[in-house]
Amino acid sequence: AQSVTQLDSQVPVFEEAPVELRCNYSSSVSVYLFWYVQYPNQGLQLLLKYLSGSTLVKGINGFEAEFNKSQTSFHLRKPSVHISDTAEYFCAVIGPGYSTLTFGKGTMLLVSP
C-alpha cells in the first residue's frame, strides 16, 4: 500500500524566516507527488507537483520542493515566509496500480510576526 508521512503536525516560524515541511512516502515504484495548501475555512489548492524530470520543483507563492528517490522524500521549502502563508499543508502521493491520492495528515504552518 502507498502511504505518506508528514513528520511534523505543526511548524511555528517567524515571518521572513525560512521553512521546511517534511514529507516521506512509501512505495517501491515510481510515484507522482503533490503538495496542497488549505487556508483556514477553504478547500485545498495545489502548490506544486512532481511527475518526472527535474527533482527540484517550483510552485506558487515562492514554494519549492525536492524529490529525493533514495530517501523517498518530497520536502517543501520556502526561503522567506509571510504571515499569509499560515495554513495547513498536505503532501499526497499516487503510484501505479492505485486509483486515488493518498494524503498525509497535514502540517500546520504558523507564521508569527
Added chain:
Amino acid sequence: DTAVSQTPKYLVTQMGNDKSIKCEQNLGHDTMYWYKQDSKKFLKIMFSYNNKELIINETVPNRFSPKSPDKAHLNLHINSLELGDSAVYFCASSQGRTGGRDEQYFGPGTRLTVT
C-alpha cells in the same frame, strides 16, 4: 466564476435525519470526487465518478449515496445521520480519470455537524 462550488457551506442537523450536499464544477472536467476531512484534518477519499460512472467507492457505509446526474454535478446524499458523520466534506474534480497525474480542484467544503 467559482470552479468547484458546493452547497450548503454549513449544515447542522440532528441524528437520524437525511441530508444532501450538492457539488458543481464548471471546468469541463471528466472526474469528480467526494472527500471526508475529520476533526484532525485527515483527508480521505469516499467516492470518485468519471463521466457519471462510479469508479471508486471506498469503504463507506451504505447510508452514503453519491449521485451524478451529469458530469458537471456530483451530489452526496446521507441517510440516517450519525454523530460520527460530523466532518467537512469536500468535492473535487480533475481533468483526467481517477489515478492520473492531474491536479484536483477542490470546492470550499461543507461543514456537517450532527447533534
